Amino acid sequence: MRDFEYEAPTTLSAAMELAAKHNGAARFMAGGTDLIDQVRVGRLSPDVIIDVKKIAELKALQHDASGLRLGAAVPCCEIYGHCGIVSDYSALADSCRIIGGVQIQSRGSVGGNLCNSGPAADSTPSLIVLGAVAVIAGPKGTRTVPVEDFCTGPGKNVLQPGEILVELKFPARVANSGSHYRRFIPRNEMDIAVVGIGASVVLNDAKDRFISARIALGAVAATPLFAKAASDGLTGQPVNDESIAAAAAAARAIATPIDDMRGTKEFRLHVTGVLVERVLKAAIARAKGEHVDCNVGH
Amino acid sequence: MAKKRVVTTTLNGSQTEFLCEPRQTLLEVLRDTLDLTGTKEGCSNGNCGACTVLVDGRPVNSCLVLAVEAEGASVQTIEGVATGEGLDPIQKAFLEGAALQCGICTPGFIMSSKALLAQNPKPTEDEIRFYLAGNLCRCTGYDKIVRAVQDASQQWQDQYMKSCHEKGCH
Ligand SMILES: Cc1cc2nc3c(=O)[nH]c(=O)nc-3n(C[C@H](O)[C@H](O)[C@H](O)COP(=O)(O)OP(=O)(O)OC[C@H]3O[C@@H](n4cnc5c(N)ncnc54)[C@H](O)[C@@H]3O)c2cc1C
Ligand code: FES
Ligand code: FES
Numbered sequence: 007m008r009d010f011e012y013e014a015p016t017t018l019s020a021a022m023e024l025a026a027k028h029n030g031a032a033r034f035m036a037g038g039t040d041l042i043d044q045v046r047v048g049r050l051s052p053d054v055i056i057d058v059k060k061i062a063e064l065k066a067l068q069h070d071a072s073g074l075r076l077g078a079a080v081p082c083c084e085i086y087g088h089c090g091i092v093s094d095y096s097a098l099a100d101s102c103r104i105i106g107g108v109q110i111q112s113r114g115s116v117g118g119n120l121c122n123s124g125p126a127a128d129s130t131p132s133l134i135v136l137g138a139v140a141v142i143a144g145p146k147g148t149r150t151v152p153v154e155d156f157c158t159g160p161g162k163n164v165l166q167p168g169e170i171l172v173e174l175k176f177p178a179r180v181a182n183s184g185s186h187y188r189r190f191i192p193r194n195e196m197d198i199a200v201v202g203i204g205a206s207v208v209l210n211d212a213k214d215r216f217i218s219a220r221i222a223l224g225a226v227a228a229t230p231l232f233a234k235a236a237s238d239g240l241t242g243q244p245v246n247d248e249s250i251a252a253a254a255a256a257a258r259a260i261a262t263p264i265d266d267m268r269g270t271k272e273f274r275l276h277v278t279g280v281l282v283e284r285v286l287k288a289a290i291a292r293a294k295g296e297h298v299d300c301n302v303g304h
Numbered sequence: 305m306a307k308k309r310v311v312t313t314t315l316n317g318s319q320t321e322f323l324c325e326p327r328q329t330l331l332e333v334l335r336d337t338l339d340l341t342g343t344k345e346g347c348s349n350g351n352c353g354a355c356t357v358l359v360d361g362r363p364v365n366s367c368l369v370l371a372v373e374a375e376g377a378s379v380q381t382i383e384g385v386a387t388g389e390g391l392d393p394i395q396k397a398f399l400e401g402a403a404l405q406c407g408i409c410t411p412g413f414i415m416s417s418k419a420l421l422a423q424n425p426k427p428t429e430d431e432i433r434f435y436l437a438g439n440l441c442r443c444t445g446y447d448k449i450v451r452a453v454q455d456a457s458q459q460w461q462d463q464y465m466k467s468c469h470e471k472g473c474h
Contacts, residue, residue, distance in 0.1 A: 007329070012306070108437075
């Protein structure tokens with residue numbers, strides 16, 4: 007592998023100083039499950055790797071009445087192992103359970119998944135539907151970006167040189183709400199999404215109408231997409247097959263997938279519609295307090 | 305060239321110091337510096353699981369860990385699985401059930417299985433298959449591997465019950 011220096015700062019300010027000092031030649035590393043191979047095959051050539059796992063803010067996981075704060079470097083296994091996330095941010099736990107196998111989940115983080123900015127990243131649609139905001143620290147101070155505005159193209163995002171993703175902030179779960187993430191892959195596990203769909207819904211007290219909904223699509227465009235029209239269209243609608251089918255059609259309408267070895271454009275469009283319906287139904291069931299079996303591969 | 309680092313870990317239970325370059329993976333150092341060649345290299349990109357070791361009890365692909373990251377950690381490799389009393393129940397079950405052919409994948413499967421049984425001593429077949437999805441085998445077709453893990457789980461429980469009985473726990 008290419009020669010590089012390794013630093014493991016323990017404070018955010020030290021990490022930013024190091025990044026500034028190396029002026030674009032440094033790369034942050036969380037779990038390294040994307041980065042190490044990218045350096046090995048020569049796609050990236052950093053002079054310095056800055057390991058962010060010793061910085062307290064990036065390893066924080068705080069869930070209380072005001073919401074959830076998830077440090078950017080918290081690995082997937084800690085996320086789906088956290089009862090509060092499993093119950094209140096179910097879509098996120100669903101995503102983390104299917105990113106790679108257990109070895110990847112021991113190290114790979116949601117922050118790394120987002121910063122790698124792959125169009126098929128499995129946790130990004132869940133972040134979008136759960137209303138997560140990315141907290142970014144940099145030489146010019148701290149700013150926040152809603153996750154749906156974070157990725158700008160395959161492997162590209164809003165991070166400027168020297169900026170670091172610190173944490174993801176989620177609002178508190180509201181009453182009668184539920185969420186789910188599911189992807190289509192030809193195998194049962196360990197594959198890249200052909201299509202990945204996340205949805206969250208808030209229902210009225212009678213649980214027969216949508217107060218609001220959020221739907222996000224993965225692997226069907228250059229970036230994960232927030233399906234705004236499909237989501238807004240559900241507001242005030244009755245919970246039934248027609249409203250759900252209309253949302254699926256509206257979501258399909260914004261998908262611009264490519265043909266590749268994982269699936270044709272036509273197939274991806276079809277699967278987008280099917281999955282939006284299924285994922286919405288599972289999110290609704292969770293909002294009603296029903297148990298949704300999310301055994302992967304079933 | 306980046307300066308070499310001294311790294312101190314607990315490796316298979318004993319404190320171990322090694323020298324490495326920042327760019328060396330844990331897999332390289334285990335095999336080439338520490339002569340622990342039980343851990344295998346398959347793909348070197350996280351897909352095959354042949355290089356699985358436990359770091360602080362969690363299974364990881366050692367080809368996707370920098371050796372410098374092992375500072376202060378506890379690392380267990382296949383060489384640390386058998387005890388003075390003999391093979392681990394998982395190792396025995398793999399041997400007795402012929403759950404290997406060429407054997408390249410076996411150390412990785414055994415490390416992942418150890419992590420599985422430590423956290424879920426009575427896994428269902430589905431749970432075993434899902435947990436071992438990050439380990440690939442080109443020879444066996446997996447059925448014998450899954451059965452070996454089921455056998456090891458059973459042996460473990462029998463042994464546990466027996467020792468409890470002897471100690472009068474029940
Ligand atoms: C075998 C295998 C299977 C996989 N399966 C899946 C899958 O099913 N679904 C999926 O979505 N992905 C999958 N991945 C990809 C990868 O594991 C995930 O994207 C993972 O979440 C990356 O997290 P990480 O912490 O390892 O990131 P890293 O590799 O540490 O970093 C990824 C990128 O983000 C940057 N970065 C990391 N943290 C920060 C930060 N705090 N601030 C700024 N930049 C940062 C790094 O510089 C790098 O460019 C798989 C990978 C492998 C090897
Ligand atoms: S060699 Fe590490 S996963 Fe294949
Ligand atoms: S026994 Fe040959 S790869 Fe598994």
